[in-house]
Amino acid sequence: MKLIQSLLLGVAAACAIGAAPAMSQQFIPILSYRIGPYAAGGSGYFGGAIDYFNLVNATGGINGVKLTWEECETEYNAARGVECYERLKKKNGGASTVEPLSTGIAYGLIDRVAQDKIPMTTFGYGLGASADGNVFRWVFPLGTTxxxxxxxxxxxxxxxxxxxxxxxxxxxxxxxxxxxxxxxxxxxxxxxxxxxxxxxxxxxxxxxxxxxxxxxxxxxxxxxxxxxxxxxxxxxxxxxxxxxxxxxxxxxxxxxxxxxxxxxxxxxxxxxxxxxxxxFSAPGTSFPVMQDIKTKVYGAGNGNLEDKSRIGSIYHTRGVVYGILITEAIRNAQAKYGKGKLMTPEQVRWGLEHINLTDARIKELGATGMFPPVKTSCADHEGSGMVKxxxxxxxxxxxxxxxxxxxxxxxxxxxEEAATKYAAEKKITPVDCSKEM
Amino acid sequence: MQFFFEVLIGGLLSGVMYSLVALGFVLIYKASGVFNFAQGTMVFFAALTFVGLTEHGLSFWMALPATLVVMVLLGLAIERAVLRPLVNQPQISLFMATIGLSFLLEGLAQIVWGTSVRGLDIGVADEPIGWIADRFGLNISKFDLVAALIAAVLVAALAFFFSRTRIGRALRAVADDHQAALAVGIPLQQIWGIVWAVAGAVALVAGLLWGARNGVQFALTFVALKALPVLMLGGLESVPGAIVGGLIIGASEKLAEVYLGPMVGGGIEGWFPYVLALVVLLFRPEGLFGEKIIRRV
Known part of the structure; x- marks a missing residue:
């Protein structure tokens, strides 16, 4: 019954989106995997990200700008992941950023995102050398490589x-x-x-x-x-x-x-x-942000996880942290390019390069102890490197x-050695970060 | 030398686990000539159903017959809905149907029971037996020995079923020649239904043992990959072949990984059994225990 209900709601939602594209909302494609061998991780992680996005929307969006997203099932398959990216990159006004949660899919997208000028995050995985922002302008292995x-x-x-x-x-x-x-x-x-x-x-x-x-x-x-x-x-x-x-x-x-x-x-x-x-993130439901998710998202019937016992699990909280980092990047971009405005992928890229989540800022976000401070820059697209x-x-x-x-x-x-080698192989001219603002 | 024996015994016992999966393939192939691509998924489906039922409050001993009933019904439903409409169609059509069935069961299992990874405790510790370790210095797992015992009982029961029961003899007749069996009044569809139901029961046994070892998760469908070289080596229609093939594959892959692996950078356990099976096929295309088919041309 619940399945039929979900399908009907899904069809209704799809019709609604088809009728009125969400051009006034910041679009984030979600390359998720909820079936197949790695479904347990994918459903927890992307469930966490969506729960956080829902929390942001429920509390007024990012300076009034609501987030919108669309899922595409990759089954953790590299070819399918690339196909999902191609399908979603121009939808709903264009993708702000993309996160495949798969090293294989990320490898398949590195050249494409550079060409399409869409920033890709590889939160805690991916190509180690991509931490060097001088060479990998569009890739962000946030947290830790x-x-x-x-x-x-x-x-x-x-x-x-x-x-x-x-x-x-x-x-x-x-x-x-x-x-x-x-x-x-x-x-x-x-x-x-x-x-x-x-x-x-x-x-x-x-x-x-x-x-x-x-x-x-x-x-x-x-x-x-x-x-x-x-x-x-x-x-x-x-x-x-x-x-x-x-x-x-x-x-x-x-x-x-x-x-x-x-x-x-x-x-x-x-x-x-x-x-x-x-x-590189801590599990639990005692963090204020997790409490907010429980009351404002699940309490309103908008929670993404069907199995409520998974709220606060490792994958779920990791997805929440990903959500925090992405919204912070968009918030940074708005601070520079205009509060309350929709950000282009290039502007979101700038936001990702200027994440500065200090202990104080993490506390404001209700996530003290949930993840370490993150400070990215033009040259450092990783921003932390810390794990517990x-x-x-x-x-x-x-x-x-x-x-x-x-x-x-x-x-x-x-x-830096690996990035220099990569730049030589791909004939990429590294940027001079000292000249970047 | 002690280490060699430890690897060898560990391999043989692993092989028994492969044989359990291979048995399901053999049963269906024997009766219908169909290579059931969905057998690995049936193992997953059975284990997930069992765990799902225990999560809904059923005890181990209640969930076991309940899952058995589900698997038997599933087998009968597959015969009725998938195979019966394809009677007299080329074998490749039946094979393709089982591929579709595999994906259907994967999706169905996850819709019904969810995608969470579960543990499964069947009450047998997967730890070395103390007195063997003390006396011989060998680490032999209690779980592996129990699995071997269960496999032996299962094979004995299947051997009895095939050779001593009316249905078993009818099944052998169907396996030899469908049309001749039909001509003498053997109900082909009924036999197929029974075989699929028995294959479902075998999948349940394999699912419980593999689930207890690896956890009940989607990756259980991959255990079929371990059964393929067993079938190639032992022969597709031979129950003894599935057992002997499993033992050979289990022992050889472990010995190869330990003694040849380091020479080539390791990680050969995945493909070595296939190489071994291919070498055997060069000399015995029907496998070690398969039926030699001689056709006039």
Whole structure:
């Protein structure tokens, strides 16, 4: 009944949009994935983003400008993601920005967004080198790149061991999804291993990673001091369960943020207890912004998640944080180009380059502790690089650190080297950020 | 040497899990000559239905028969709505129909039960058995042994069903020759319905074990990928072939990953079974246990 109701409402909404294009609203295409193998993450994340957009609209919009959006199902498929982008980029007055939440789709869009002059965010993932805004004018890996995240993981292990010097001679196994995503941080990990003097043992896991006995037997044989788990989807719970099976302590496994949601640990049951993962946003419903979402959005019957128990979950709050960053960028753009006006994609790009979410501003937004301060610039499209670490206690993730960063100077050096190489290959002339306003 | 045996035994036990999925394919192929592309989705559908029912308050022992009923009804419905209209159509049409069926079931399962990832506890710990570890220094999981036992019981039950029951013998007759079976009065559609229902039940067993190991999520549909080389190696219409094929594939992929993987950068577990199956096909196109077909030309 609810399905039929939703379909009817959807048809009615589509007719309404068809009859009167929302030209007076700021349009954001949503390349979501709510079905398929990664639906749990996609539905939580995009549900969070839409919940925040609804909250913004319910409280008067951005200086009176309401947000509008349209979803297109990508199923996390790169070809379908590109198709969705092409379908939506000119709709409703044109896309302000786009967020595919998929490294594969993002790779497929890097050249297109530059050509179409539409800023693309890759919040916490994507191409590490794209943090260099001198070369990647239209790409914003906001929050943290994979490179900064692996550096933060090493920093966490340094802390745990009692200093960087204590990592010397240690062995860290890097178990990775054998794909572009899994290979992305290897260069940074090697650079950190060379600097700190630890051995990085790289072991690929063939996607989707439904069986991992041979891999974990190798881990047991090699006896690494720690395991960095760079997994995705089903690979994560299987890794934790197989680690338990071969007797490898879960307390010594540190996962990337794609391996740090409830969906990654619940299927592993008790095998996940003690496992630590990285996160660049905190879960929970106690933040004032989350309370507002509960009362003003879900209370008004506009909540996006059907399963209310997922409100405040890792993916949901991450989507909310994405919403906060995007609306802040639009607000910045309005401050420069005209309050209460619709912003063009170029203006939103400027807004993304001038995000300055200090602790005070984050407090104003009701999100203290939910994410670290973010300050972007013409040259730095990442703006933070900080992550926190959390342990799964069997029922919830509990923080074990505050937001910490790794060796950002080393990472930035690698970013600039890679971006320069990319610019040479693609014949891009980097901008001179000192001349940008 | 101890490590070698550990990898070998772990591989053999993993192979049993592959065999469980392969059995569903074999059953349907034996009876109808149809390669059921939707078998992996049926595994997912069964596990998701079971977990969905337990979330609605049913106990494990109530949800189990309830899911079995759902799977049997699903099997019968597939026969009635999808296969029966395609009787006497080319095999490729039936195969294409199962592809469509696969997508339909994927969507249906997620509409009915949602897309959340769930855990499934069947009460058997996936941890090393202490006394084996202490005595032999080998890590053998209790869960793997239970899975092997369940597979053995299932195969014995299927073998009994095929060879000792009237329906089983009718099924073998249908498998040998549809038209000849019809000519002697064997109700083809009834047999197909039964086979799809039995395949649904096998999918439930596979779904529970794979779901308990990996969590109940969409990725369960991928376990079919593990069954394909098993079928190529063991033969599409052989129950013993599914078991032996599973054991060979399970053991060889683990040994290859551990001993050959490091020489080529690792990550060969995904494709090595297919290479092995292709090599076997070069010498025995029907697989190790498949029926050798000789045709006059």
């Amino acid at each position: 994979y490179w900064d995240q692996v550096a933060a993981m090493v920093a966490y292990l340094e802390q745990k061991e009692g200093g960087a010097a204590k990592l010397k001679g240690k062995k860290i196994a890097y178990l990775y999804h054998d794909s572009a995503y899994g290979k992305e941080p290897i260069g940074t990990l090697d650079a950190l291993a060379a600097k700190d003097g630890f051995e990085a043992l790289k072991i690929p896991i063939t996607p989707p990673g439904t069986t991992q006995e041979s891999v974990w037997l190798q881990v047991r044989q090699q006896k690494p001091d720690y395991v960095i788990l760079w997994g995705f989807g089903v690979m994560n719970p299987v890794a934790l369960k197989t680690a338990a099976k071969v007797g490898y302590p879960r307390e010594k496994i540190i996962g990337v943020w794609w391996a740090g949601s409830e969906e990654d640990v619940i299927p592993a049951g008790s095998a996940a207890k003690g496992y630590v993962s990285a996160a 670490f959390q342990v799964w206690d069997g029922s919830a993730f509990k923080p074990v650190t505050g937001f910490i960063a790794g060796d950002r100077a080393l990472v930035r050096k690698l970013v």
